[in-house]
Amino acid sequence: MTKLLVSAAIAVSVLASSTALAAEKTITLAVKNMYCDACPLIVRKSLESVPGVNKAVVSYKDKSAAVTYDDAKADVSALTRATTNAGYPSAPRS
Numbered sequence: 441m442t443k444l445l446v447s448a449a450i451a452v453s454v455l456a457s458s459t460a461l462a463a464e465k466t467i468t469l470a471v472k473n474m475y476c477d478a479c480p481l482i483v484r485k486s487l488e489s490v491p492g493v494n495k496a497v498v499s500y501k502d503k504s505a506a507v508t509y510d511d512a513k514a515d516v517s518a519l520t521r522a523t524t525n526a527g528y529p530s531a532p533r534s
Contacts, residue, residue: 463510464509465511466506466507468505468507469523469530469531470503470530470532471504472530473527473528473529474503477500480498481498482526482527482528483498483505484497484498486526487522487523490518490519491514493508505523
C-alpha cells in the first residue's frame with residue numbers, strides 16, 4: 441500500500457511540474473500577402489485554429505499578427521505553418 445501511495449505521489453508531482461513549465465508566450469509575426477480588408481480575419485482564424493493559441497490580434501496596417509499561446513501546446517513553427525497554409529506566409533518579426 442505504501443508503494444502505491446509513493447508511486448501516486450511521484451506521478452502527481454511529475455504531472456504538476458510539467459504543467460508548471462508551460463508558459464504563456466506572445467510573439468509578433470510579420471505576415472505577407474495581406475492586401476484586402478478580409479485578409480486579417482483569415483489570418484486570425486488560421487492562428488486561432490492552432491491548439492494552444494489563446495489570442496490572435498492581426499493588423500492589416502502593420503502587416504503583423506500578435507499571438508498569445510501556450511508554449512506547451514504550440515510553437516512558432518505551428519503558427520507560421522498555419523498562416524502559410526492559409527496563403528499568408530509569416531515569420532517572427534525581429
